[in-house]
Structures are given as C-alpha cells and as structure tokens.
Amino acid sequence: MIPIVVRVAINAVALWAATWVSGVELGGSSTSAKVGTLIAVALIFGLVNAVLKPIIKVVGCGFYVLTLGLISFVVNALLFLLVGWLAGQLHLAFTVSGFWAGFWGAIIMTVVSFALSLVIPDKYDER
Secondary structure, three states: OHHHHHHHHHHHHHHHHHOOOOOEEEOOOOHHHHHHHHHHHHHHHHHHHHHHHHHHHHHOHHHHHHOOOOHHHHHHHHHHHHHHHHHHHOOOOEEEOOHHHHHHHHHHHHHHHHHHHHHOOOOOOOO
16 A cells, blocks of 8 residues: 555656646645645546556557657657546646647656655565
8 A cells, every 4th residue: 555655646746846847737726735636636647557558558569669669758748638638527727738748747757756766665675
C-alpha cells in the first residue's frame, strides 16, 4: 500500500510542476481544493498509464522502432491531454489546453517524477 501512496504523491507533485507550463491550468479556490484536485488527477494519470500505455506500446511497437523511440513524446503528450479531458469530465479543475501544452507538461512531469523517484524510492529494501 505504501508504494502506491508514494507513487501518487510523486505524480501529484510532478503534476503541480507541470502547471507551470502555459496551457496547463490547475483551478481551485483554496490550497486544500488544489491539493485534492492534484491527488485525484494523479490517480487518473496512474490509471491511464497503467492501462493504456502498455497497450499503445504493443500496438505501436513498429512506430517506436521506426522513430527510435521519439514517438513516445507524442504518446505521452496525447495521454496527458487525455488525462486533462478526463479530469474535465469528472469536474476536476485541471485543464490541458492543447497538444503543445500536453507535450511540454508531459516532459516536465516525466523529469520531475524521475527526479523525485530517485530521491524518494517507492520500494523499500528489506535487508
């Protein structure tokens, strides 16, 4: 249970960092509302990545090889857009206004999530 909570917290912080991109907006009237929105969107992001990303990688394997993996930037941007759309459908105050906002938001989220995962491991060594 702890690794899931740590992963959601890391994704929430990375999503917050992604809101620095023009076109990625986090609404809310109070800090607690913003934190709740970030946690809910982080859960959605985790579910989308857990379900759709492996399917996309298997189906689009040829494109990954053909583009030397650069298609992953496009896939990540589209998944980020999907998360923004799903958040809107669930009446969460998180919006992604277009492809380029999704592209840069996904890049920032990936970098911040990677850096935080190095500092805060989600699996504990039991030696």
